[in-house]
Amino acid sequence: MADYEIPETHEFPVIPSIMEGAMAHSSPYVANVEFQEAMGFPSPAEPGQLIDGWKEKFLELLEEKLGKYRSMLVFMDTCVKCGACTDKCHYFLGTADPKNMPVARQDLIRQIYRRYFTLPGKIFGKLGFPGFVGAAELTEEAVREMYSYYHQCSECRRCAVFCPFGIDTAEVTMAARDILANIGMGQKYSNQIIPKVHKIGNNLGLPEAALADTLEGLEEEVEDDIGVKVRFPLDEKGADILLVTPSADFFAEPHVDGLIGYAKVFHAAGVSWTLSSQASEAANFGLFIGNYESMRNIALRIRDEAKRLGVKRIIFGECGHAWRVAYNHLNTLAGPWDFLDQNYPVPQHILEFTKDCLDRGILNIDKSENDHMTLTFHDSCNIARASRIGEEVGSQFTTPRAVIKAVCNNFYDMSANTIHDETFCCGGGGGLLTDDLMELRVKGALPRMEALKNVIADNGVTHMAAICAICKSQFTKVLPYYGMTMDQIVSVHQLVSSAIVLDGQGEEAEEPEEAEESA
Amino acid sequence: MTVLSIIYVVLFYVAMIILVGGIVNKIMLYKRVPAPLKIPVTPAPLTSGGVVYRLFNEVVFFNSLFRASKWTWIFGWMFHLSLLLAFFRHLRYAISPDSFLWPLVNLEVVQSFGKYAGFTMVIGLIGLFGRRIFVDRVRYISSASDYLMLVLIALIAGSGLLMSFVTNTDIIQLKAFILGLFFLDWQNLPGDFILLTHLTLVLFLMIIFPVSKLLHAPGLFFAPTRNQIDNPREKRHLSPWGAELEAKDGRNT
Numbered sequence: 001m002a003d004y005e006i007p008e009t010h011e012f013p014v015i016p017s018i019m020e021g022a023m024a025h026s027s028p029y030v031a032n033v034e035f036q037e038a039m040g041f042p043s044p045a046e047p048g049q050l051i052d053g054w055k056e057k058f059l060e061l062l063e064e065k066l067g068k069y070r071s072m073l074v075f076m077d078t079c080v081k082c083g084a085c086t087d088k089c090h091y092f093l094g095t096a097d098p099k100n101m102p103v104a105r106q107d108l109i110r111q112i113y114r115r116y117f118t119l120p121g122k123i124f125g126k127l128g129f130p131g132f133v134g135a136a137e138l139t140e141e142a143v144r145e146m147y148s149y150y151h152q153c154s155e156c157r158r159c160a161v162f163c164p165f166g167i168d169t170a171e172v173t174m175a176a177r178d179i180l181a182n183i184g185m186g187q188k189y190s191n192q193i194i195p196k197v198h199k200i201g202n203n204l205g206l207p208e209a210a211l212a213d214t215l216e217g218l219e220e221e222v223e224d225d226i227g228v229k230v231r232f233p234l235d236e237k238g239a240d241i242l243l244v245t246p247s248a249d250f251f252a253e254p255h256v257d258g259l260i261g262y263a264k265v266f267h268a269a270g271v272s273w274t275l276s277s278q279a280s281e282a283a284n285f286g287l288f289i290g291n292y293e294s295m296r297n298i299a300l301r302i303r304d305e306a307k308r309l310g311v312k313r314i315i316f317g318e319c320g321h322a323w324r325v326a327y328n329h330l331n332t333l334a335g336p337w338d339f340l341d342q343n344y345p346v347p348q349h350i351l352e353f354t355k356d357c358l359d360r361g362i363l364n365i366d367k368s369e370n371d372h373m374t375l376t377f378h379d380s381c382n383i384a385r386a387s388r389i390g391e392e393v394g395s396q397f398t399t400p401r402a403v404i405k406a407v408c409n410n411f412y413d414m415s416a417n418t419i420h421d422e423t424f425c426c427g428g429g430g431g432l433l434t435d436d437l438m439e440l441r442v443k444g445a446l447p448r449m450e451a452l453k454n455v456i457a458d459n460g461v462t463h464m465a466a467i468c469a470i471c472k473s474q475f476t477k478v479l480p481y482y483g484m485t486m487d488q489i490v491s492v493h494q495l496v497s498s499a500i501v502l503d504g505q506g507e508e509a510e511e512p513e514e515a516e517e518s519a
Numbered sequence: 520m521t522v523l524s525i526i527y528v529v530l531f532y533v534a535m536i537i538l539v540g541g542i543v544n545k546i547m548l549y550k551r552v553p554a555p556l557k558i559p560v561t562p563a564p565l566t567s568g569g570v571v572y573r574l575f576n577e578v579v580f581f582n583s584l585f586r587a588s589k590w591t592w593i594f595g596w597m598f599h600l601s602l603l604l605a606f607f608r609h610l611r612y613a614i615s616p617d618s619f620l621w622p623l624v625n626l627e628v629v630q631s632f633g634k635y636a637g638f639t640m641v642i643g644l645i646g647l648f649g650r651r652i653f654v655d656r657v658r659y660i661s662s663a664s665d666y667l668m669l670v671l672i673a674l675i676a677g678s679g680l681l682m683s684f685v686t687n688t689d690i691i692q693l694k695a696f697i698l699g700l701f702f703l704d705w706q707n708l709p710g711d712f713i714l715l716t717h718l719t720l721v722l723f724l725m726i727i728f729p730v731s732k733l734l735h736a737p738g739l740f741f742a743p744t745r746n747q748i749d750n751p752r753e754k755r756h757l758s759p760w761g762a763e764l765e766a767k768d769g770r771n772t
Contacts, residue, residue, distance in 0.1 A: 018655050018656055020659075067552060068555065068760060069552070069554070070549060070553060071554060071558060071743050073549065074549055074738045074741045074742055074743075077734040077738050078732070078734055078735040078739065078742070079732060080665075080735050081657070081660045081661055081662075081665050081732070083588065083591060083650065083657035083660065084583070084584050084587035084588050084591055085587070086660065098656065103660050104660055107660065118730055120664075120727070131662055133662065133663075133664045134662040157560060160744050161560055161586070162584075162586055162587035162588075163583060163587075164577065164581055164583050164587070164595075164735075164739075165738060166560065166577075166742030166744035167742065168560065168744045171558065292556075292764075293764070300770050300771075303771070304770075328557040328751045329557065331751055331752060332556060332557065332756050332757055334771065335755050336771070345752045384561070385561055386558070386560070388561060388562075388749065393563070393564070394562045396561065421561070
C-alpha cells in the first residue's frame with residue numbers, strides 16, 4: 001500500500017523514542033511562478049530557489065512579524081524548554097522525528113530570533129557558538145528545514161493546551177510559512193487554491209453553472225429518496241439565511257450527506273435560506289499560510305455576498321478551520337455586521353441552528369433510522385480549541401454530542417485524553433491535505449486511529465462522526481491504511497438527515513401501493 | 520569602605536538597573552505590539568474575571584503543566600514554591616525592624632519555611648536537571664544555557680544553604696550593606712568567599728534575566744492564547760494596523 005511503514009496502534013498510547021531525521025525528507029511541492037505571482041508573493045528564478053537577497057528579506061519579515069503579532073513576540077521569549085509539549089503532537093507520536101516536537105518546531109525559527117534579535121545570541125553568534133544560547137545562523141539549509149517542518153504542523157494547537165506559557169505553535173508555523181512564501185517558497189497546495197476562491201468562488205474551482213447543476217441534482221435525489229421536495233437554493237436574493245459551507249459538501253462523500261442534512265433541517269424549520277456562488281466556500285486557507293491580508297480578502301467575499309443577497313443571518317456548515325476563522329475572525333476581518341439581524345450571533349454554526357430546532361421540538365426525529373450504527377465523535381481541532389458552538393463555555397464539545405445523541409441511540413466517546421480540548425488532529429489539517437504529504441498524513445493520523453480502534457474494540461463502535469470537511473476527507477483516505485473502511489466516517493448532519501422525518505415524507509412510497517389496490 | 524564593597528555597591532546598582540529596566544522595557548514592548556486576532560485557546564473564559572482566574576491557576580498552580588507532565592510539574596512547582604519561600608525569608612535582610620512589614624517577615628513560620636525551602640529548591644532543580652539528561656526528548660531540546668541556568672540557580676541555593684547550616688556569614692553587616700544600598704548610605708560588605716559567591720551569582724542572574732528565558736515570568740501574562748476573553752462574536756476585535764488596512768480600501772463599510 002505504501003513504501004513506508006504504517007505505525008502500529010496500541011491499546012495504550014506509546015511515546016516513541018526519538019529518531020532524528022525520520023521525516024527530514026517530507027516536504028510539500030513548492031508553488032511555481034504562476035501561483036506565487038497570483039498570490040502577490042515574489043518568485044525566484046527557478047521554482048524551489050530562494051529570491052535574491054533572501055536572507056535580509058527573511059530577517060526583515062521576521063522583525064515585521066515581531067512588531068505586528070504579540071503572540072510571536074512573546075512566544076519567542078517565553079519558552080523555557082520544559083518539555084511539556086514534546087509528547088503532545090500527533091506528528092511526533094506518529095513519526096518519532098524530534099523536530100516534530102512542538103518546541104523543536106518552534107525552535108527552527110526561535111534560533112534565528114535568538115541569533116539576530118537578542119544580545120546573548122549576537123554575542124555567542126559572533127564568538128562562533130550560537131548554539132550555546134539556543135541560537136543558530138540563518139542559512140539556506142535552515143530555511144529548507146523550516147519549509148519541511150513547518151509543513152509538518154497542522155496548526156491544531158494541541159501543544160498550546162499543555163504549554164505552561166500558552167505558547168501556540170500554530171502562530172509560529174503561520175508566521176514562518178508567510179515569511180517563507182515571501183522569500184520564494186510558498187506551498188503549492190494552499191497557494192494554488194486561494195486564487196480559485198477569488199476567481200471562481202470556491203477551493204475546488206466549481207463554477208456557478210456546475211454548482212447550480214449539482215444542487216439541482218441533489219434536489220432530485222432527495223425527492224426520489226423521501227418524496228419531499230427539499231430545496232437547495234443558490235443566489236436567491238432576499239433569503240433570510242446565507243449558508244456558507246466547505247465546497248467539499250457539494251459532492252464529496254460523506255460531506256454531501258451532511259449538506260442534505262442542513263437542507264432538510266432548514267426545510268423542517270421553515271426558514272428561507274440560500275447558498276452563494278461567489279461565497280460557495282467556507283474554507284479560508286489564508287489562515288493556513290499565515291497571511292492576514294489573504295485571510296481578510298477571502299472573508300470579505302462573505303460580507304460582499306451577504307450584502308448583495310440581502311440576507312439577515314449567516315450560518316456556516318460543517319468545517320473546522322472555517323469555523324475557527326468564522327467564529328474568531330470574521331468580525332475582525334469582515335465586520336462590523338450591524339446590517340444583519342442582531343437577534344442571532346454572527347456568524348452561527350449549523351449545529352447551533354439544528355440544536356435550537358431540536359430543543360424547541362420542531363424537528364420530527366426517528367432515532368431508530370440510525371440504529372444500524374454505533375457512533376463516536378471526533379472533535380475537530382479548530383472547533384475544540386478555537387471556538388464555541390453555543391453560548392456556554394465548552395459548548396463546542398456538548399453541542400455536537402447533544403445533536404448526535406438526539407438522532408442516534410448508540411453513542412460512545414473515545415478515551416478522555418483524545419477528545420475535547422485534548423483531541424488529536426485528523427492528520428490532514430492546516431493546509432496539509434495534499435497527496436504529496438501522504439506519508440505524513442498517514443503517520444499523523446496514528447493517535448486518532450488508535451483511539452478509534454480502541455473504542456471499536458471496547459464498545460462496538462461502527463462509525464465516527466465529524467464536523468469538518470478536512471477531517472472527513474482525511475479519514476476517508478487514511479482509515480484503510482489502519483485496517484478500517486473509508487465509509488466508517490460520517491457527517492453529523494448525515495445522521496440528522498437519516499433520522500429526520502419531514503412532513504409528507506414516505507407518502508409517495510405509499511401512493512403506488514394504493515394505486516395498485518385501486519387498479 | 521573597602522574596595523570590594525565599592526565594587527559590589529556599583530555592581531548591585533548596575534544589575535538592578537538592567538533587571539528592572541530590561542523587564543520594564545520588555546513589558547512595554549509586549550504591551551505595545553498588538554494581538555491582531557482573537558486566539559484564546561478554548562474552552563476560554565467569557566469574562567475578564569474569568570481570565571484573571573485562568574491566569575491565577577496558571578501562575579499559582581501551573582495548571583497546564585500539571586495536565587501535561589506530572590514529573591515536570593512536581594519538580595517545577597516544588598522549585599518555584601521554594602523560590603517564593605526563600606524570597607520571603609530574604610526580606611529579613613532588606614527590611615528594617617522599624618518597618619510595618621517586619622512582624623510579618625520575622626514570623627517563625629516565614630523564617631523556618633524559608634530556611635528549609637533551600638533543600639526543596641535543590642531537589643526540584645536536580646529533578647529538572649535529571650529530566651534534561653534522562654528523557655531523550657527533553658535532552659534533544661536542551662542547549663548548554665538550559666543546563667547552566669539550572670546549575671546557576673542550584674549554586675545560589677547551595678551557597679545559601681551553606682551559610683544557613685554550615686558557616687554563617689556576618690549577617691548583621693550584610694544587612695547593613697543591603698539597607699545601605701536602599702538608603703544610599705553605603706556600608707561595608709562582609710568579604711567571605713561563600714557570601715561573595717552567593718551574591719555574584721545572584722547579580723549574574725539579575726543581569727541575564729531580561730535577555731533569557733527567565734522572561735517566561737512576565738511573558739506568561741501576555742500570551743493572547745490565555746489572556747483573551749472568548750467573545751469574538753459579541754465584541755469586534757481590531758488592531759490598529761488592521762484598522763489601517765480597512766481604512767485603505769474601505770471594504771468594511
